[in-house]
Amino acid sequence: MELIFLGTGAGVPAKQRNVSALALDLSNERGTTWLFDCGEATQHQILHTTIKPRKIEKIFITHLHGDHIFGLPGFLGSRSFQDGTDTLTVYGPNGIKEFIEVSLRVSCTHLKYPLEIVEINEGVIFEDEQFLVEAKKLEHGIVCYGYRIIEKDLKGSLQVEKLKALGIPPGPIYKKLKDGKTVTLDDGTILHGADFVGADKPGRKLAIVGDTRISKKAIELALDVDVLVHEATFGKEDQIIAHNYYHSTTEQAAYVAKEANVKKLILNHLSSRYQGEDLNQLLIEAQQIFPNVFIAFDFYRHEITRK
């Protein structure tokens, strides 16, 4: 499980930072990659990574501002051209369906894979046996979602050696014990599954917070996560500008991280006005409130390891 930052800038593309896109590489977990936002030239950024468009399974859009969605039509078309055949699901606010459908229709783009577009509301928007994704509305002038991604705990594995030592040969009993059941042997011996199954491995949790003013919802999304990716469009001295444009400062993002008790904070969506040395200053501002913080850059990779 690795975050790959594809676009870490705000509003318009700059030489150093492209507009928004963030990949969550789940190759090891489910053989796919998820994408959060898809600004213009996201497919171009992907050309410089190991990400395969046909392996992208889900795209979560935070909001409909152009710097977060204008790369979608091109990406969807290229994924088809590059022989993607698995279903792709796009989640996003109302309007995302119209944008995609009109773009594909006008351009005569015919996809060779099934495309599902889900216009979401707050709540659990995806759940299977491995993952759960929850969306909450942030504060950005237009509808903007933040996402909380929860990996479910991995069940502990069966302690086969211990069973063999007791002289119990492999068979249907093993399956029952692994499922936590109690089994009575022919000789009357009672075996409790719990005694033969190792401890659960806790799943990982992360929060990806789209464009927003400082927001209580962001704190809720980020509660106790391993990694919080939070926008920090401005430095602390531009707090009024940040407020007026529905964005956050470095300090505010750090405050959210602290309140939510996260393990690590990654600042994202930086205005291109900050370059070189400025970034040190932004980092210091955030560190004074929340020490374990990092400022993302395009192509930065952050692995999220299991505990």
Add this chain to the structure above:
Amino acid sequence: MELIFLGTGAGVPAKQRNVSALALDLSNERGTTWLFDCGEATQHQILHTTIKPRKIEKIFITHLHGDHIFGLPGFLGSRSFQDGTDTLTVYGPNGIKEFIEVSLRVSCTHLKYPLEIVEINEGVIFEDEQFLVEAKKLEHGIVCYGYRIIEKDLKGSLQVEKLKALGIPPGPIYKKLKDGKTVTLDDGTILHGADFVGADKPGRKLAIVGDTRISKKAIELALDVDVLVHEATFGKEDQIIAHNYYHSTTEQAAYVAKEANVKKLILNHLSSRYQGEDLNQLLIEAQQIFPNVFIAFDFYRHEITRK
């Protein structure tokens, strides 16, 4: 007057060639730049040139395939963000208006400049005292236009020294003579404007031919032009593929150049399957039919000088 190739690839972006966009720098002629097609990440390519988005006055779209239009919404938004205030006119096939309007509306992009969208038919689509632009339909499966751009002849300048030598002082007479009129002086001398005005400087002509099979209309558009930019998606051995996908080969583009009696041919819109040495082969194929030919690459600039 200079052509600046921003994207010279076909279909999908590749590391070496972006999708279609071609700028015609008219800084010296009218203080603006025109753009032909606007594939995804055209605004990113522009970041690496001297082109100023706010100086782009007109965008001519050849056809609505994604690799020719998906950069439009982002470009239009960024031009506004970067303080463009002059009117921008987009010319293109039916459907271009819906694509632009839906993209801007869904993304809440509010432009600070007037945007005109003109859905065109064949014929003269723009004319002023300097330039005339004519569109013709090519053969590409969907409606696709080629453009012929004609710079009008520059009127010869008044030979002031000659008039002064005859003892005629500057005044309203000069204006009349310059306009080609005949003037009778107080002493009865008759002066013909034609005798005091230098020869006209012929305007330049170019043709930009979008995606197409080999087409008579392309020959008509290119008749006697200084520069023909023609697509050459495939090499000559892939003539059947080219036909099936409504594209041209190197040889076919060269044939059009020869039939149209153009001065120079620039091959554009190359499939990314051709790299390095392959390109030499493509060039040789074209040269065997039309010697003055060049294969465009991203950021290639070609100045079109006056005769």
